[in-house]
Amino acid sequence: MNAFTLLEYAAWIISAGLGLWMLIDMVKVNSRFSEDVLLSSREGDIEDHLVIDPEHQRHR
């Protein structure tokens, strides 16, 4: 056990944490929104509505 081993454990823990975060968030989103909403994006829609980033849109 040395300082570097601690670093290795830290790397494992952070990886597991971030991975779990993604999985949990994905499951949450999957259950909270209907598939129709999640799958609603279409190629070519971009030009029609350029309301892409509400944050930026507000500053206009």
Add this chain to the structure above:
Amino acid sequence: MSDQTTAYTAVHGEKISLLRVLGPGHVWALGVGIVLVGEFMGWNFAVGKGGAQAALIACWVAGLLYTCVAMIDSEVTSTVAAAGGQYAQAKHIVGPLMAFNVGLFLVMAYTMLEAGNAITAGFLIQTVAGMAGFEAVHDKPFIVLTIVALAWLNYRGVFASLTFNLVITAIAFLSIIVLFLALQPWAPTLHRLDTLATGLPYGWLGVIASLHFGLWYYLGIEGTCQAAEEVRSPARSLPLGTMTGMITLLIAATLTWWICVGLMPWEYLGQAITPLFDAARLTGSVALMVLLFIGTIFSTLASANGCINDASRAWFSMGRDRYLPVWFGAVHPTYRTPFRAIVFLVPVALVFALGAPLDQVITFSILSGLLGYTFMSFNIVMFRKRWPVGRIKRGYVHPLHPLPAIVLLVLCAATYFAVFLGYGTQLLAMMSFYIIASAWFHFHRYRYVRRGDQFTMPWPRPQGY
């Protein structure tokens, strides 16, 4: 939060958080960001395949190949600006099966590049820990951390990490320049090009063979076209950004070659994992070592980040078009990222990064890229035939058509031969993969695809159909 976000979920997924705000400088930085890692690792296998001089020839010949790629891609992308990427080009110009294959090329090339980046980062940390006196250090935790953490960043929206990405790319680029200036190869004291660069161990056959890894100096520069929809005036910015990116890479590649070849025996260089860091070690300067450590790590992170972004986009687009299970075509309501595609590709990248040697992973990536370039040479010819110049508005018309297409095809053929020399079984394995996948798509998967919906450009009917 959710009320506000549900209202915006119908937004096209690829436009997540990005407005048309990018100029040529951003395009330059995006292209170079993904590619620059190639100077820190991977290119040197070209030295192993043909010797030091062969690697330089390969570097310039590959530069010519990529100049053709950049010219051709700029023309098509300046028209397919709304949807972006070679996948959309193939869908509109050649047909669904080709598009499916091009999508796979992109996903494979970028996912493998990402795996290669993670391997390099892990290896470097392991080396440095070993040099610092620690025993029995592992690289695996850091490989996993690199992939998972960057996937997480992408999941949360890539916009925040983009600026950061540009900064770390710039630092990585500067570290090469600083190393070059510090070494003063033109006044050889440390640097012994004359005694270390020894001829062509395999003769001229080795020169062709080294073309295989010569591609690595530039692989991914065509990713600039993925930014087509976020660029303010794609017609002007894309050609400009891509071409200046090419020039930067040509300079960086030549400098890298010059630095490394004069410091390391070619037998070592040809099998090294982090050649530029090794070069810094050989100078004996701790400051340079730290700088190149940072440069290498930053370049791998910047590249892996861009790769996750591009690969998941391609996977997502294919899901949305039902080329893949439609489940992957989902957009995250809050972060507006293709979140399922990002999560799905994490284990794929992990399997490759943990289970395969670096040169295999790189070969897989290069082959996928190469197949994509072969496609491009046919693509431009068909594009000009179906929509001749003047029939639709082009932002940029590349000169000397069809010469670049022919040069590109010839160089691609030479590179297939180069991969065949030494990696013939991988080439065949890879081709079988794409053939089986294509058959699967045509005979099974395509029945789930809506036909007319795939054509989304406001173009007239193609000539001859």
Add this chain to the structure above:
Amino acid sequence: MAKQPYQPPEQSMAGQVTDSLLLLALVIGALFLPLWLGLAGGGKTTLELPEQTWAGMAQTPAMQAQWEQLGYTEETAAELIASRFDYSFSWGALALTALVIIAYFGFVFRFSEQEYREVIDEKFGKP
């Protein structure tokens, strides 16, 4: 539009999962099969070195200095120095590889063309 647009069937969840797993298996198989079968990197040979000294391995004193600074000894460097690619190939294998690549592109372009006509007809109507 003369023809009713093609209505694809909805794919069941089980079908989607099967398709994803199948693709995954294909990808992993393509990379790992050559490794598992020991075919990968089969293009390498080892040089017969007369003796494991720097001079015997044709390394000049300048090269030797760099090897040593990189942390190698004569023994550990020998393996790297002796490793060579084997570029001898049979024309048959080359012809087969070329044929596979050409057949692949032929196959893809042919079926793409077929599918593309359907797309164009549905989008712009039959001519």
